[in-house]
Amino acid sequence: MKAFAILFFVLVCFIFLRCSEDSPEIPPAQDPTGILVIKSNPSGAQIYLMGTNTGKTTPDSISNLDPGTYDGFLYLQYYDTAYFTATVFANVTTIIDTSLEDTLPIVEYIFDYQTDVSGDSVRFYFTINQDVTMDSIIVLRPTNLTGTYVTNKYSYSEELFEHKDQVGNLIKYYLPPPQSGLQYYPAIQNRNYYFNLFGHKAYGTKAEFRSYYQVGL
Numbered sequence: 001m002k003a004f005a006i007l008f009f010v011l012v013c014f015i016f017l018r019c020s021e022d023s024p025e026i027p028p029a030q031d032p033t034g035i036l037v038i039k040s041n042p043s044g045a046q047i048y049l050m051g052t053n054t055g056k057t058t059p060d061s062i063s064n065l066d067p068g069t070y071d072g073f074l075y076l077q078y079y080d081t082a083y084f085t086a087t088v089f090a091n092v093t094t095i096i097d098t099s100l101e102d103t104l105p106i107v108e109y110i111f112d113y114q115t116d117v118s119g120d121s122v123r124f125y126f127t128i129n130q131d132v133t134m135d136s137i138i139v140l141r142p143t144n145l146t147g148t149y150v151t152n153k154y155s156y157s158e159e160l161f162e163h164k165d166q167v168g169n170l171i172k173y174y175l176p177p178p179q180s181g182l183q184y185y186p187a188i189q190n191r192n193y194y195f196n197l198f199g200h201k202a203y204g205t206k207a208e209f210r211s212y213y214q215v216g217l
Helices: 002-022
Strands: 034-041 046-049 052-057 060-065 068-075 082-088 093-099 109-115 121-128 132-142 149-161 173-175 192-201 208-216
Touching (some): 034 082, 046 060, 052 060, 082 093, 109 208, 121 192, 149 192
Antiparallel strands (some): 034 060, 046 052, 068 082, 121 173, 192 208
């Protein structure tokens, strides 16, 4: 009887092990959704997906997306809107990485001048087509009719020059600057005055500019 019990126990163990070997393993559950990672250069662009503001800015990710094709765009002030189409797959991370294009034009100045009542002195003024941060302005100007020139340099250390006032009128900036102590330069007729301006765009890519102008009396 005891031998029969042992044999029965061994038989049951054998059947259990055989069934375990024959049973296929159940694979782990796959995530039915995907992840979309969105980057941009420069960063900080608002992310819109399927026409809706996601409330996220680049770089960031959007998870739990059903597989499929998604249209979207990135918005950042002073840059062109960047449109994209992304295909999302289950259990896969899709990455969108794009460079944004600056929409601001090159920096341009318009120069003019005015003389005093006597006509012996002159001061120049300029307007700008956008906000800039100025580093320096160098003025090369004549002192007499024989062709002698002197140089005046004005430093600003990235001071903001706004192109419009609060009501939208173009701001005039004068040379010589009022704070320099000079109000006018000597007005030398039939001679050119040269202006070199150095700085950066205030917005967008903040690209450096070096602008050169000449004005003749």
